[in-house]
Amino acid sequence: MIAEAGLAALWLAAGLAAFQLLLMILALRGGADVSRAMRSIAVVQGMLTLIAFAMLLIVFARSDMSVALVFENSNSAKPFIYKVAGAWGNHEGSMLMWVTILAVAGAFLALLAHRTGERTLLAALGAQAVLALGFYAFLLLASNPFARLWPPPSDGQGLNPLLQDPGLAFHPPTLYLGYVGLSVAFSLAVGALLTGEVDSRLARAMRPWVLGAWILLTLGITAGSYWAYYELGWGGYWFWDPVENASLMPWLAATALLHSINVLAARGALKAWTMMLAVIAFSMSMVGTFLVRSGILTSVHAFAIDPERGTFLLALLAIYVGAAFVLFALRGANLKEGAPFELISRETGLVINNLILSVVLGVVFVGTLYPLFVEAVSGEKMSVGAPYFNAVAGPLALLLALLVGIGPLLAWRRERRPIFRRLIVPALLGVVALAVTIILAPGMHILPRLGFVVATYLAAASILPLTGRNPLRAPLATWGMAVAHFGIAVALAGMAANAAFTSERLGIARPGDLLSVGPWQVQLASVTPTAGKNWTAVEAVLRATRGDGVITLEPQTRYFSDPPTETNESAIRTFWNGQLYTVVGKQDQSGAWQLRLWWKPFVTLIWAGGALIALGGALALFGRLWRLVWRRRPEAEWRKERYA
Amino acid sequence: MSRAIRFAPLIVLLAIIAALVWRLATPADTEVHSTLDGKPVPVFDLGEILPSKPGLSSRDLATGQPHLVNVFASWCVPCITEVKVLQSLKARGVHIEGIAIRDREQDLADFLARNGDPYERIGNDMQSAVQISLGSSGVPESFVVDGKGVIRYQHIGPIEASDVPMILGKLEQAR
Numbered sequence: 001m002i003a004e005a006g007l008a009a010l011w012l013a014a015g016l017a018a019f020q021l022l023l024m025i026l027a028l029r030g031g032a033d034v035s036r037a038m039r040s041i042a043v044v045q046g047m048l049t050l051i052a053f054a055m056l057l058i059v060f061a062r063s064d065m066s067v068a069l070v071f072e073n074s075n076s077a078k079p080f081i082y083k084v085a086g087a088w089g090n091h092e093g094s095m096l097m098w099v100t101i102l103a104v105a106g107a108f109l110a111l112l113a114h115r116t117g118e119r120t121l122l123a124a125l126g127a128q129a130v131l132a133l134g135f136y137a138f139l140l141l142a143s144n145p146f147a148r149l150w151p152p153p154s155d156g157q158g159l160n161p162l163l164q165d166p167g168l169a170f171h172p173p174t175l176y177l178g179y180v181g182l183s184v185a186f187s188l189a190v191g192a193l194l195t196g197e198v199d200s201r202l203a204r205a206m207r208p209w210v211l212g213a214w215i216l217l218t219l220g221i222t223a224g225s226y227w228a229y230y231e232l233g234w235g236g237y238w239f240w241d242p243v244e245n246a247s248l249m250p251w252l253a254a255t256a257l258l259h260s261i262n263v264l265a266a267r268g269a270l271k272a273w274t275m276m277l278a279v280i281a282f283s284m285s286m287v288g289t290f291l292v293r294s295g296i297l298t299s300v301h302a303f304a305i306d307p308e309r310g311t312f313l314l315a316l317l318a319i320y321v322g323a324a325f326v327l328f329a330l331r332g333a334n335l336k337e338g339a340p341f342e343l344i345s346r347e348t349g350l351v352i353n354n355l356i357l358s359v360v361l362g363v364v365f366v367g368t369l370y371p372l373f374v375e376a377v378s379g380e381k382m383s384v385g386a387p388y389f390n391a392v393a394g395p396l397a398l399l400l401a402l403l404v405g406i407g408p409l410l411a412w413r414r415e416r417r418p419i420f421r422r423l424i425v426p427a428l429l430g431v432v433a434l435a436v437t438i439i440l441a442p443g444m445h446i447l448p449r450l451g452f453v454v455a456t457y458l459a460a461a462s463i464l465p466l467t468g469r470n471p472l473r474a475p476l477a478t479w480g481m482a483v484a485h486f487g488i489a490v491a492l493a494g495m496a497a498n499a500a501f502t503s504e505r506l507g508i509a510r511p512g513d514l515l516s517v518g519p520w521q522v523q524l525a526s527v528t529p530t531a532g533k534n535w536t537a538v539e540a541v542l543r544a545t546r547g548d549g550v551i552t553l554e555p556q557t558r559y560f561s562d563p564p565t566e567t568n569e570s571a572i573r574t575f576w577n578g579q580l581y582t583v584v585g586k587q588d589q590s591g592a593w594q595l596r597l598w599w600k601p602f603v604t605l606i607w608a609g610g611a612l613i614a615l616g617g618a619l620a621l622f623g624r625l626w627r628l629v630w631r632r633r634p635e636a637e638w639r640k641e642r643y644a
Numbered sequence: 645m646s647r648a649i650r651f652a653p654l655i656v657l658l659a660i661i662a663a664l665v666w667r668l669a670t671p672a673d674t675e676v677h678s679t680l681d682g683k684p685v686p687v688f689d690l691g692e693i694l695p696s697k698p699g700l701s702s703r704d705l706a707t708g709q710p711h712l713v714n715v716f717a718s719w720c721v722p723c724i725t726e727v728k729v730l731q732s733l734k735a736r737g738v739h740i741e742g743i744a745i746r747d748r749e750q751d752l753a754d755f756l757a758r759n760g761d762p763y764e765r766i767g768n769d770m771q772s773a774v775q776i777s778l779g780s781s782g783v784p785e786s787f788v789v790d791g792k793g794v795i796r797y798q799h800i801g802p803i804e805a806s807d808v809p810m811i812l813g814k815l816e817q818a819r
Contacts, residue, residue, distance in 0.1 A: 276653065283657075296667045310668050318661045325654040332650045369663070376663050 003067050003146040006055030010096075010146075013048035013103060014136035016041050017129045024126025028119070028194065035118055038125050039110040045132070046107025049100040056096055056145055060087040066152035069093060069145050074156040077534040085169045091293060091309060092145035094172060098289070099135040101180040105209075106132065109184055115205040116188065117197045124184075124191030131183055134316040142312050171227055175220035175247055179285035181213025182254060186282035189275045190324055193331045198275060200338075203265035206278065208624055210261055214254040215617035221247050222610030233568035233583045235598045237498070237606055240389040245368040246288030249361055253281035256357040259350045266412060268338025269347060273354070275335075276328060283321040284361075290317055296372070342414040349407035356400045363392045394447055401454045401492060404485050405461030422464055430457035444500050451496030459489035476623025484616025491609025497602035501578075508592040518599030519546040520580060527584070527593055535560045540584035540593060542571070555584040579603050680795045685713075685787075686777040690767025693744050693752055700741050700767030706793035710818040712738050712811070713787040714763070715775055717745040718755035720783040726802035730762040733808065738815060742766040745775055745783055786811075790818035 020041045026032040056069075061084050065071045073090040074083055088097045106128040109121075116124070139145065188206045192198045224247060229237045238244065257277040263270045294310025341347035367384045374380055405426060409419045433456035437449050462485035466474055503518035514523050525541040537556040544551050553571035560567070573580045578601035585594030689701035705711050714730060716723040734740055742763040744752055752766070769775055778787065779798070788797040788811070796818040803811055 280653075290664075294668065296664065314661065314664055314668065318657075321657055322654065322661075325657055329647075329650040329654055333647075369660070372667055373663055376666050 002055050002058050003064070003148065006052040006059075007144065007146040009048045009052040009055065010136065010140060013045045013052065014133065014140060016045040016048065017103075017132045017136060020045065020129035021126050021133065024122055024129065027122045028126075035122055038122055042103075042110035042125050042128070043107045045129075046104040049096075049103040053096055053100040056087050056093060057084055059146075060084055060093075063156065065154065065156055066148055066150070068147045068149045071149055071153050071156045075534065076155050079533055081166075081169060088172055092139070092143045094176070095135060095139055095143060096145050097173065098176055098180065099132060099139060101176055102128070102132050102135065102183055105180055105184050106187075109187070109209075116192070116202050117195065119195045120188070120191045120197045120202060121205075122191070123194040124187040127187035127190040127194075128183070131187065131320060134319070138312050138316065143309065171220060171223050174216050174223065178213045178215075178217035178220055178254075179250060179282075179288065181209050181216060182250060182278075182282040182285050184209040185213070185257065185278045186320075186324065189278035190327060193275060193324075193327045196331065196334055198264075198271045198335055200265050200268050203261050203274065207258075207261050207265060208621060208628075210254060210257050210278075210281075211617055211621045211624070214251070214258050215614050215621065217247070217251045217254060218610060218614040218617060221251055222607050222614065225610070226607050230570050230572055230581075231567070233570045233596070235502075235504070235570075235581055235583075235596070235600070237495075237603070240367070240386045242368050243288075243292050245364050246284075246291045249364055249368075250281055250284040250288055252357055252361040252364065253277060253284050256354045256361070257281050259353050259357075263347055263350050264338075267341065267347060269341065270351070271335040271337060272328075272332050275332075277354075279321065279324045279328065283317070283324075286313070286317045286320065290314055291368075339413065341412070344410065344415045346407070346410040346412045346415070349403070349410050352403060353400065353407060356396055356403070360393050360396050360400075363396070364389065367392075390447070398447075398450055398454050401458050401488055404488060405458050405464075408462075408465045408481060408485070422468075423461060426457045426460035426464070429460050430454065432456070441500060448496040448500035451492050451499070455489045455493035455496060458492070459486060462486040462489060476626065477620040480616045480618070480620030480623060482616070483619060484613045487609045487612025487614075487616055489609070490605050490612055491607075494602055494605025494607075494609055497578075497605065498600055501601040502603075503599045505595075505597040507595055507597075509595050510592045513592075515595060515597060517580075517597040518601075520544050520597075520599055521546070522582070522595075522597055524593065524595065525552075527587075530556070532558075537569070538584070538587075540582075540595070542582055542595075544573075544580060544582075551580075553580070553582050555582045557584055557586070574604060577601055680779050680798065683795055685789055685793050685795060686774070688767075688774045688777065690743065690769055690774060693747060693749055693766055693768035694756075697763065698765045700743060700765045702793060704741065704765060705789045706791065708791040709739055710791055710796075710815045711789045712740045712815065713743065713778075713789055714740055715743045715745060715769075715778070715780050715783055715785045715787075717747050717783045718751040719747070720745075722802040723784045724755075724759050726784050727759045727762065729803050729805050729808065731760045732805075733803075733811065734762040736812065738812075739764055743769050743774060745769050745772055788814045788818050 020038055023032075023034040023038050023041070027034045027038070059067045059070055060074060061080070063070060063074055063076045063083060065074075065076075069090060069092050070086075073093075074086045078086070087093045106125065109128065110125055185206050188202060188209070192202045224244070225237050228239065228244070229235070257274065260270050260274045260277055264274045290310065290313045293313055296310060367388055370384050405423065406419070409422060411417070430453045434449070434453045437444055437452050463482050465478055466482050471479075505515055505517035507515045509515055509524040511524055511526050514521055516522070522542050522544045525543050527538055527540045530537050530539045535558045537558040539554050539556045542553040542555070544553060551573055553573055555571035556569040558567045558569055559565075568583050568585070570581055570583045572582070578599060581598040581600060583596040585596065587593050685702045685705055687702050689703075690699045692699040700713075705713070712730075712733065714726075716726070730740055740762045742765070744766050747768070747770075756763075767774065778785075778795075780787075780800075782800075784802050786799040786803055787795050788799075790796050797814045799807070799811070
């Protein structure tokens with residue numbers, strides 16, 4: 001019954017979405033007074049999808065094997081948390097989660113948005129309904145998550161063991177929340193293009209959504225990077241894998257949007273560009289979902305290889321983005337640009353920021369899809385890997401980081417003060433960093449060296465906007481910006497340290513043998529079999545020392561039976577100055593074991609930086625919402641408009 | 645903003661969609677194709693590994709008859725299942741030659757005694773030198789070589805029972 005209830009809720013929600021679209025057309029055509037009805041429908045639709053998703057969680061939690069999806073992706077021997085997480089560790093479930101978040105976001109938009117014109121909001125709710133309708137159709141017609149099996153099998157087939165990890169419990173949901181948050185920006189942009197109300201009010205309404213989505217994307221990418229780092233056992237934090245790029249591209253677009261939206265909010269300028277970015281940011285989310293779900297690019301992450309699903313998603317992508325671009329082409333000409341600005345101004349700084357981010361986005365996009373285009377045109381096969389991305393995106397990212405220190409110091413419209421004087425201290429610190437790296441590590445490669453220099457400079461420059469006044473009285477949004485920019489410096493330092501100082505040791509060892517890596521002496525003490533709830537493993541006991549005391553690490557190679565798979569569970573020990581990363585591999589013919597050891601100084605700064613960037617976003621969002629709720633009391637605005 | 649610029653995103657999108665549709669319609673061919681197809685076997689001369697069986701040289705392949713050259717090893721697990729399929733090919737009159745990779749005489753003799761021996765000759769490729777010159781990256785792999793000593797087909801991985809008609813077809817074409 002539970003599965004049927006979920007399916008019924010989904011059908012009802014789809015019906016309401018269609019109704020919502022109809023009302024939007026009525027409102028825009030004839031000016032029918034439907035705003036109350038549309039808001040209520042959007043809220044109920046969000047609640048219905050929540051019910052459907054809750055039903056799916058329940059059938060997974062109870063291991064109801066008569067539901068085909070549970071049978072295919074779960075197993076009664078699995079730990080409880082992974083049973084629940086299994087609900088979205090598969091195609092149908094993750095699509096249901098996507099549409100649930102979409103509809104709930106629509107409900108919040110209906111409840112909270114009161115800064116745009118009422119007509120724009122109604123148009124945006126209509127656009128949101130169109131987005132949702134496509135996914136309802138996809139779920140109900142092509143991938144029903146609640147389909148039953150008869151007769152019910154006794155036990156399920158299990159979940160990809162790589163996904164049986166705490167990271168799974170929140171990595172995909174976080175990314176999806178980010179993707180779907182961008183759908184609200186998309187809908188608002190489409191709504192504003194329809195009504196022609198592209199103004200600073202729209203930008204202020206859109207900003208919290210973009211900020212929220214961007215925070216979650218930042219967290220999702222950071223967590224995903226750490227997951228790949230410890231779970232795949234390769235010791236790298238970023239592989240430029242197509243699916244990683246698929247999560248990076250929306251983030252790049254959202255970062256650009258986040259900055260250009262401020263220009264629109266403060267100065268009413270960059271209208272067409274900001275609308276374009278809002279459309280592109282969500283398009284990149286759809287591209288990301290398409291790449292993961294269709295499996296057209298070979299990737300460790302392509303979990304669901306099914307061209308039919310790909311076709312459906314591609315059709316949705318073409319319709320949504322195509323329609324938005326057509327709208328942009330037709331209405332873009334009517335947009336009047338706002339207040340002009342001079343060459344040296346905050347606006348120019350943000351335009352340059354947007355240009356660089358767009359070029360990086362283009363570089364990643366082209367690199368990800370290039371093999372496909374080459375094969376389509378010439379039939380030749382090729383692959384694009386890390387060397388291309390590092391060589392092209394790396395210097396651009398460094399240039400951007402350099403400018404990040406300058407932009408926030410500029411005033412809106414025109415800058416007449418000699419702001420470069422304020423950058424003398426950061427620049428000097430950068431020079432000191434250069435001297436230190438040359439003295440301590442003369443053989444260092446150019447990119448990590450520049451990374452250290454720029455990171456040192458930016459760490460100092462990022463806090464400048466807080467100086468020159470009482471920092472405690474600075475707006476929370478300014479604090480957020482400073483923290484986020486400081487986070488970039490921290491992450492950059494971590495990447496440079498990882499590139500410059502990592503020591504790697506691949507060796508074979510018998511129990512008792514000693515291997516050295518960096519400052520560490522690592523002894524293989526023993527190798528013993530062990531078992532967990534749904535796996536067996538061989539576990540190596542390693543004793544590591546660098547002169548002061550001995551620590552024990554226990555990396556494993558795990559064998560899962562449902563489905564049969566082998567995973568490397570790395571053992572990692574974190575110190576204030578780095579991580580010792582160990583992996584045990586296979587036994588060779590002579591009975592010795594493969595060991596992979598890394599000493600990675602300051603590598604944790606990469607993820608700490610990512611967390612700081614997200615924290616900065618959270619501070620800014622909190623500051624803006626705080627003002628919204630307590631200072632302006634703007635809720636009354638739309639009521640006044642409605643009932644005047 | 646000019647018309648051309650306003651329509652540019654739409655045109656780029658259409659190009660991308662077209663490429664993606666093409667890829668969905670023609671799924672990627674993930675097989676690696678041999679670059680030696682249609683080229684003569686590289687010149688080699690491998691000595692014997694078993695006293696009971698002659699070694700293999702490239703001259704032995706240019707006899708006017710098609711041959712199936714099987715790159716294998718006694719330490720290779722998939723080769724055990726493949727040998728049975730090779731036996732059935734031999735029963736249909738296929739000339740099968742072996743190249744033993746990094747093998748030992750006693751291990752190989754045991755392997756053939758236990759699993760059957762479809763080979764007419766077996767060359768001893770102790771350093772994988774011939775294997776590498778053939779463009780083979782692992783065991784087992786098989787090559788269909790025509791009567792003039794030209795490679796007509798490279799099969800990566802074990803020949804399964806379901807591959808037999810295809811292999812016989814390739815041998816027929818090479819005749």
